[in-house]
Amino acid sequence: MTFDEYLRTRVSALLRFAMVVACDAHLAEDVVQDVLVRAHGRWQRIVAMEHPEAYLKRMVVNECLRSRRRTRRTVPLTHDSLDAASPHLPDHAGAYGVRDDLVRRIASLPPKQRAVVALRYYDGRTDAEIAEYLGCREGTVRAHASRALATLRTAMSASTAHGRY
Amino acid sequence: MTERSEHDEIFAALERIAHQAPAPDRVVQGLTGRIRVHRQRRALLTIGGATVGAAAAGVPAFFVLRPGTDAGPGPGPAVPSTGPEPSPVSVAPSIGPDPSPAAGNTWAPLLVQPTWLPAGVAEFERLARTGGDPRQLQSWADQEYQNIAQETSGDMDERAKRLAATRFVSIAVTLPRTLDPQRADVPATQGPVSDPRVLGGEANATVNGQPAYRSEPGGPDLAELSWVLNGSLVRVSVSVAAGGSEAAARVAASVVAAQRSGVEVGMSFGWLPERARGLPMELISTVMGAEWAQVIDIFNNDIDGDDPGVRALLSSTKPAVMVDQQPTTVRGRRGVLTDDGYVTVQLADGSWLQIGGRASSEAVRLADKLVIGPPAYRGWSGTR
16 A cells, blocks of 8 residues: 555544544644654555554554643533534433533543543554553553543443433 | 443544544645655754744855856766756765764764755755664755744744745665565565565656656655665655756766765763663754754664654754753753653753653763763765
8 A cells, every 4th residue: 555545545544543542633633644744754664564554553642642741732622612523413412411521531531541542442452452552561551441431430320320321 | 331331432432532533635735745844854853943043043155055166967877868957057966075073973874975966955964874774864955945944933834835945855765674684574575676665656767777766745846766776765855946856867866875974973872771772873963054953863663763762962052842841960060851751951062962762760871971072073064
């Protein structure tokens, strides 16, 4: 696959992944562009790897975490931006607020915890794979996941209380 | 709530976040400019990030090449004329040897050099490696390019558009992965030099009879020509303002082995953490106007070249420093330690040192043990 072919066919998925990790559209755009610029310079090496897509995602995760460390910026997700982004999603009264709350809680997680959540629940990675992505031990991954879930379960408990499940 | 429903609920929320991703078209369009800006990224990393502006840096006269000073392809192979001259006057770069590096400094050789360049450009950047895979970057540009490169604020896309109108030439050398016999994971090792995986695409040109790949990565404002020379992949990039693909063909055809030219930086490591010992070092020297910067990078992961295991930066201007910092004493002077594992200190001669890598605990030791040598040779800058 050439670099141009990748741009045509796969950049959308990479952007969505970056968005999940960053929870910030501007940061996701910056990160994906930065990653692709760097990848362009060594595309032959990357595309020759067994899992080039995974490598690019790892670059995205690392760049997101690095960018967070550098800028310390957080742009919280708003109701308006959520509505604009997904007007077609069905809304079931109270469930909307619960989902919104869960999204906001994900967005407010510390970057590494959110990266773990994104990799485990959105990208379907195992703890061992996540540990490799983040350059840490599996135990650290599980600790991040445990803390993140404790935060998120508050919102999900509310979901149960609303009788959605 | 069951584990499954918990998983589904989180996935649904993440999908909801993913829906807010920016439009791919916009990102790809912006990429065009960024790839161009990336050509001078290393300069931005070193001289940029500090408070260097065009006015502060000055515009040294030697950067502006006078037209009519030199012409012709020089001693390189003859180049077939394929159209009008890309620029009114060409220049023949000097390829004489550099002075021997000073004791206490670190030096790495350039592998190739051009013997022909389009007019109006001057060298401002060199990168080379001590050992390991062959790797080189040499860049020339006009003054406007260097002025824009030193800007530290403003819209990146807008800067990219202005850069597109400047004269820029670079020669990069890397080892094609498919030609590296030590990389067992790559098929077709020792493959033909026309292999698209080596060249970056199907051969559509030649350089001195060798198959080459001509492309316009990221847009029509930059022409590139890639071919294999002595087992390394050489890539010549020339902006349209500097002559585009025709000039790229002439520069490529003029490339010869370098004659003991290289990159010298005014420092050497006195101590390295275990993980960095014995690894190749990448040296960068950048000069723009009155400002200069020199870097030694030691990579802990070759392919992820932006994640150096250890980096030492010596520069005439204050490097960018993270906001979160704590004071520390380094080399007997007051510096700052940042949680990205770097220490930054101004040296007695007014220059700045930033050094570190992974852990702040090793940064101070790296700095204290670093040998600062005599000023490194920078006589190549601003010349052809």
